[in-house]
């Protein structure tokens with residue numbers, strides 16, 4: 001837990017948010033500034049600065065996060081078509097340095113983006 005981390009404050013309940021899913025290790029809630037019709041953040045309860053650090057710290061937390069990504073994609077109706085984004089570093093667009101997955105869906109990504 002990091003006092004000045006926004007996602008730690010959401011995890012602890014200090015900042016209220018509408019949870020879409022929760023487990024012992026992860027939570028999911030909607031992005032405040034959605035970039036697609038479905039834009040959900042899946043966040044480990046453990047504070048690690050990025051997904052690589054989470055992977056190094058706990059394979060159980062990493063596995064739980066991916067299981068929740070699938071659960072959320074299913075519940076949001078985008079299981080067959082969604083994009084999963086992890087930003088690492090300010091240069092890649094990361095603004096909150098607590099690991100999180102962006103689950104994006106509800107739009108056709110096949111014709112825009114970086115050709116990815």
Ligand code: 5GP
Nearest residue numbers: 017029030031032033087093094095096097
């Ligand atoms: P990053 O840029 O670090 O990969 O993603 C951080 C995301 O958190 C951004 O998409 C931003 O819109 C979202 N965000 C920032 N503050 C809040 C907040 O207070 N509540 C929610 N639900 N999302 C937030």
Ligand code: ZN
Nearest residue numbers: 005008047098
């Ligand atoms: Zn944190």
